[in-house]
Amino acid sequence: MDPRRLYSALVFIPLLYLGIRYSPSWLFSLLIGTVALFALWEFLLLYFPDTTANTTKILSCLCAALLLLAMQRGLPQIALIVLLGIVSIIIVGFLISPTITRQRLPRWLSYIFGVLYVGLLLGHYSILRNLDHGVALVFFVIIVTWLSDTGGFFIGKSLGKHPLAPTLSPKKTIEGLLGGVLFSVIGAIICQITFAPFFSLGQSATLGVALALLGAMGDLAESAIKRSVNVKDSGTIIPGHGGVLDRVDSLLFTGPAMYYYVMFSLSASS
Numbered sequence: 001m002d003p004r005r006l007y008s009a010l011v012f013i014p015l016l017y018l019g020i021r022y023s024p025s026w027l028f029s030l031l032i033g034t035v036a037l038f039a040l041w042e043f044l045l046l047y048f049p050d051t052t053a054n055t056t057k058i059l060s061c062l063c064a065a066l067l068l069l070a071m072q073r074g075l076p077q078i079a080l081i082v083l084l085g086i087v088s089i090i091i092v093g094f095l096i097s098p099t100i101t102r103q104r105l106p107r108w109l110s111y112i113f114g115v116l117y118v119g120l121l122l123g124h125y126s127i128l129r130n131l132d133h134g135v136a137l138v139f140f141v142i143i144v145t146w147l148s149d150t151g152g153f154f155i156g157k158s159l160g161k162h163p164l165a166p167t168l169s170p171k172k173t174i175e176g177l178l179g180g181v182l183f184s185v186i187g188a189i190i191c192q193i194t195f196a197p198f199f200s201l202g203q204s205a206t207l208g209v210a211l212a213l214l215g216a217m218g219d220l221a222e223s224a225i226k227r228s229v230n231v232k233d234s235g236t237i238i239p240g241h242g243g244v245l246d247r248v249d250s251l252l253f254t255g256p257a258m259y260y261y262v263m264f265s266l267s268a269s270s
């Protein structure tokens with residue numbers, strides 16, 4: 001293991017905890033927006049390597065900032081679902097055939113996709129935190145998702161033999177995925193016992209499985225996008241970890257999933 005990964009974690013984890021636990025709503029949204037803009041800029045640089053489109057890239061970041069602001073102030077649910085449907089269809093295309101999808105996707109639509117892929121999906125953390133038990137929900141998602149990534153990494157390294165998606169990410173294995181699910185379920189149950197008693201043990205275990213699978217899908221989606229442009233890492237801003245987009249790829253899927261699960265549960269119980 002690269003020791004820089006540990007050093008980076010020792011710096012960012014306490015800052016992340018303080019930001020989630022103690023920030024007022026507007027400051028937390030600003031933090032999410034900052035992360036989203038860094039990740040979006042990395043996406044734009046790897047997807048559009050030419051330097052002649054910097055103005056368009058800046059305009060895309062501005063659009064993402066406006067989208068995040070609209071989400072924080074209360075974007076209608078129907079608008080969120082429609083935008084989520086658009087980005088989901090394009091992501092499925094990348095998962096099926098990265099190169100063909102990139103070739104057939106118009107340039108203007110690729111910019112919109114980048115804004116939605118990063119801005120819309122990460123923006124769900126802002127509105128998730130505004131719900132009842134929002135701080136606990138955000139911690140639940142992040143802890144379970146990162147435990148899944150950790151379990152997948154170590155189990156995959158030590159026991160992995162059967163490739164999960166060799167054309168998208170040759171190093172990921174079925175054993176690693178199962179290890180991620182195991183770690184995720186254990187983490188979800190620990191979260192339920194310690195700070196999320198509003199979930200039952202059954203709900204927590206189910207969420208653990210679902211978030212692990214969705215996190216793996218988010219990881220594969222970013223791998224597919226990078227595969228389409230023959231890039232290994234989205235950036236180098238975080239020592240030992242690569243880019244910001246590399247660190248949040250799994251969270252892009254799990255945050256929205258938790259938000260809509262909670263909203264569906266509230267609607268079903270009312």
